[in-house]
Amino acid sequence: MAVVLRRSLISAALLLLALGASAQRRASADVEIKSLADGKVTTVTKRVFCQGNGRLVTVFSSPYDYTTITNLKGEFKLYVPSSNEVFSRVDQSFGSGNELLYLFLAGRQDNLGLLGMGYTLQGSSYDEEGFLKRTYTTKKKDTAPTVELVLKDYLPVYVAYLDHSGNVLSKVYLSQYTKGSRLVFPTRVTEITYNKEKHDSTVVRTIYSSISTDGSDPNFDYQVPAGAKPAGNPLDALKKK
Amino acid sequence: MKKFFLALVAMFAITAVASAANYTADDSAIDAAIENAIDVNAFNLGNTATAPLGAAYVAMGNNDVVSLLLTFFLGWTGIHRMYMGSTPWMWILYLLTGGGFGVVVLLDFVFELIGFVDGSGLGKFYDNPNILMWL
Known part of the structure; x- marks a missing residue:
């Protein structure tokens, strides 16, 4: 009885340690996003600070300086240092669950968070070259009904979002995975979205660099300054110059 | 203007490549299109x-x-x-x-x-x- 009790306590302690370690995992990265459409390109640069519990701080540097904080519940804040204003909103679409760095940090890279977004795995199969293809579907109306996720060595390399007719709405390519680091992560993500009406496409290229699992940076625990002026909704902030 | 047209051509190329049945993007074409686009x-x-x-x-x-x-x-x-x-x-x-x-x-x-x-x-x-x- 004593042995069983001792083993149970040890197992429980190890489980708690593992859970705690997961929650304490931290990763940060420089991100450069270039969006290309109609022969024109815009650039956004930022550094993301992500924790295993879903807390995500993003420090934008270009084209404007501002910082956002969010979590898995979509409790979102946007702070503009130049005007000392903070915009707060609770909306799942603003949550950190879709952030790629979080998905890999939390070990959800095998489904890229699709299960959490309401998708259901319909089937999976291997092709001749060893790629594992998984098909997910959903009945939710505000998103693509079908998603095809392709993995190589259990790492996602390709995602295709399909409409009801099976036509491709957009494709995402994940490549140039980091090697030999504590966090295996794709440093290059390319998304191509097709616009059938315009017979054109938009390309978004995201480059991750300076990836670090050192959690000592104070930005991980960034808090909006206490004296920040709340902007209850964007309209209030927009009326001010 | 030359860069603009080069970017448009590259965009079409990207679309064509992306429609192929493979799981890798043509990074060179994409980088070229971005480089030639108007910033x-x-x-x-x-x-x-x-x-x-x-x-x-x-x-x-x-x-x-x-x-x-x-x-x-x-x-x-x-x-x-x-x-x-x-x-x-x-x-x-x-x-x-x-x-x-x-x-x-x-x-x-x-x-x-x-x-x-x-x-x-x-x-x-x-x-x-x-x-x-x-x-």
Whole structure:
């Protein structure tokens, strides 16, 4: 009885340690996003600070300086240092669950968070070259009904979002995975979205660099300054110059 | 202009490559298309005198043309509102809603075009803090 009790306590302690370690995992990265459409390109640069519990701080540097904080519940804040204003909103679409760095940090890279977004795995199969293809579907109306996720060595390399007719709405390519680091992560993500009406496409290229699992940076625990002026909704902030 | 057409050709190439049944993108073609595209950030929004393409339009004395082009090509990003003088919130709002789900940016372009064509200009849209700048 004593042995069983001792083993149970040890197992429980190890489980708690593992859970705690997961929650304490931290990763940060420089991100450069270039969006290309109609022969024109815009650039956004930022550094993301992500924790295993879903807390995500993003420090934008270009084209404007501002910082956002969010979590898995979509409790979102946007702070503009130049005007000392903070915009707060609770909306799942603003949550950190879709952030790629979080998905890999939390070990959800095998489904890229699709299960959490309401998708259901319909089937999976291997092709001749060893790629594992998984098909997910959903009945939710505000998103693509079908998603095809392709993995190589259990790492996602390709995602295709399909409409009801099976036509491709957009494709995402994940490549140039980091090697030999504590966090295996794709440093290059390319998304191509097709616009059938315009017979054109938009390309978004995201480059991750300076990836670090050192959690000592104070930005991980960034808090909006206490004296920040709340902007209850964007309209209030927009009326001010 | 040459870079613009090269970027368009590269875009078509990317689309063609991406439609093939493979799981890797043509990174070289994508990088080339980005490199050859007109960098809207180069406008350094609000300071067209230092921007390469913006300077050309300033020399022409016609910032309204730049506004119109930005609205037409990249209105969904809110870049045109930033160029015409607005707060960062406007850009964020446009970016998050896709230009007011496409409706607001379409109306932006229509009213700008009207102002451009009838000679009244786009002056009333500059430094306009309203989301619906044409009201």
